Amino acid sequence: MSDLTLSEGICQRLNSGDSDDESLWGSKPTLQFLSIKKVVPGSNPGTANNANATTDRYRIIISDGLHFLQAMLATQLNYLVEDDRIGKNTIALIESMSCQNILDKRLVILLGLRVLQRDAQKVGNPAPLAIPPPQAKTVDASAPIAVEPVSSLAAPQPQSRPTGNRAxxxxxxxxxxxxxxxxxxxxxxxxxxxxxxxxxxxxxxxxxxxxxxxxxxxxxxxxxxxxxxxxxxxxxxxxxxxxxxxxxxxxxxxxxxxxxxxxxxxxxxxxxxxxNDADVPVIRYNFVNLSGLPELQKEAVCDVIAIVKEIGDVAEITTRNNKTAQKRDIIVVDNTEFSVRLTLWGKQAEQFSTPLDSVIACKGVRVGDFNGVSLSLLSSGSLVVSPDIPEAHALKGWYMDGGAQTPFKSHSQAGLSSAPGGAVNRNEMRTINDVKDAQLGMSDKVDYFSTRATVMHIKTDNIVYPACPTPQCNKKVTETHDGWRCEKCDRSYEKPEYRYIVQMAVADSTGQIWLSGFNDVGLALFGITGNELRSLQEGDEAKANHTIQKAICTMYNFTCRAAQQTFNDQNRVRYGIQKMQPLDYLAESNAVLALIPLLRSRQAQ
The missing domain is CATH 2.40.50.140 (Nucleic acid-binding proteins)
Known part of the structure; x- marks a missing residue:
């Protein structure tokens, strides 16, 4: 017998209680699952022709030790059955549930649960709540329970269709x-x-x-x-x-x-x-700190809460399908002392009139890798100014209590991994020879890999280029009689912003390859901006060369993107740097030490 106690009498209450009784449906009872059965969509004639009915549903017979009742597992919990986390006689705490009243039948919906005991003995001798019709066989609670398929219960064929919403x-x-x-x-x-x-x-x-x-x-x-x-x-x-x-x-x-x-x-x-009844929840968020954005995969969707630090102008751009779109870039910060560029589009960009230093909560922002880490508010997302939630009050309090003077860091200074898995993984390192032998990047798809290598040579020709200073444009500008002109923005500027475009040879004990990177790579290599390096090249060329040469013979962990490209009618692989990190020798040493017991066990075998 199980040491756990079931909530006796709850099945009777769930079967006959008021569907609006909050104390009942929020009671969190402890129940046992007598059986779990998959109901194949379309098994009911009323749904057989429904092309959308393809998601598996699971019917569960729940017991309180005295009676049993039919219930349905919400589809978001299907993984509990599919991963074999629940089964026959499992005892669970029902954390969230609701019901459907369909004609004269009550169907309990399990929305959330916590497993207390995966395999337990059957508790009690529970009996059915309803007396079966005369022609039906008597239900034996100890045998597999034959009940009407849930698809039939969920799609009844009523004799007369109720009229009006309130029916x-x-x-x-x-x-x-x-x-x-x-x-x-x-x-x-x-x-x-x-x-x-x-x-x-x-x-x-x-x-x-x-x-x-x-x-x-x-x-x-x-x-x-x-x-x-x-x-x-x-x-x-x-x-x-x-x-x-x-x-x-x-x-x-x-x-x-x-x-x-x-x-x-x-x-x-x-x-x-x-x-008019506003007793329905407001937006629910699952916030990610700005410091944690590099750990997310590229194109991931998340929620953020932050302070508006800078607001750019609305700009019109031309999309790939030759349509025009309005965008606005804003810089947001949070109490992890990081800043990030957030792009608004369309109506949200045009109507954005939020004052500086306001708290905004964004639901549905996509993570990008432009210029390090960037965020883009999706058209299906939402932006709320000064939300009345604890996270917003705490963030505003921190900002007013000295946070505004924080020297915020940008992810572009350290680079970003857009490869699956985020940061460089020491356990999945490849040698350069392995990368070449595996022909990474030679297929139609993009390949990602990590490697540990030393910088051997850096091309100094055109290591920086004059770029448009408009945030997230970064297109090359040309000098004209009235300044520096950007054809994309259709504007001229007094001076450009110089940005890095780096090509360097790296090597390990097995071979050498050429890697390329952009502004974040140059910042990580040289520790100064492209504008500062350009000033050195124009004023003190020897010091500029010394700055570049200091990066030679430095070892990094790299995460790279290998993709095929065509140049002069020839296919070749281009290796782009997605993330680079200076070696943490203590961490690397600990990783090697951790391998020693494994090697010894292999030798013993």
């Missing part, structure tokens, strides 16, 4: 699947995009998207073409609405950063009613 049960967002018909959610619009246009083989059209949130999670909703004009002004950010009669589809993860397997398609039949 439909209010579902939590986390419980929505393509199987339900009569459902309604109450959610807050935490983000609304601009109206955007698309063109494909079927023609042209328009759409906009919203991010909806309630206590259980969030979901993306998209309105298309004919309903754009009807819904765009009706749906306003930070207001609460009832939604019903929208199509629930599988989420297209490529176009969404919302954490949900499904998304809503808002069409002509969708019913939306504003709700």
């Amino acid at each position: 439909n049960p209010v579902y939590p967002i986390a419980a929505l699947t393509p199987y339900q018909n009569n459902w309604r959610i109450k959610a807050r619009v935490v983000q609304k995009s601009d109206i955007r246009h698309y063109s494909n083989q079927r023609g042209e059209g328009r759409f906009f998207s919203v991010t909806l949130m309630d206590d259980s999670g969030e979901i993306k909703g998209t309105a298309w073409n004919a309903v754009v004009d009807d819904l765009f002004e009706k749906l306003q950010e930070n207001r609460v609405y009832f939604f019903s009669k929208a199509r629930v589809n599988l989420a297209k993860k490529k176009f969404s950063t919302v954490s949900n397997d499904y998304e809503l398609s808002l069409d002509r039949g969708t019913e939306i009613e504003e709700c």
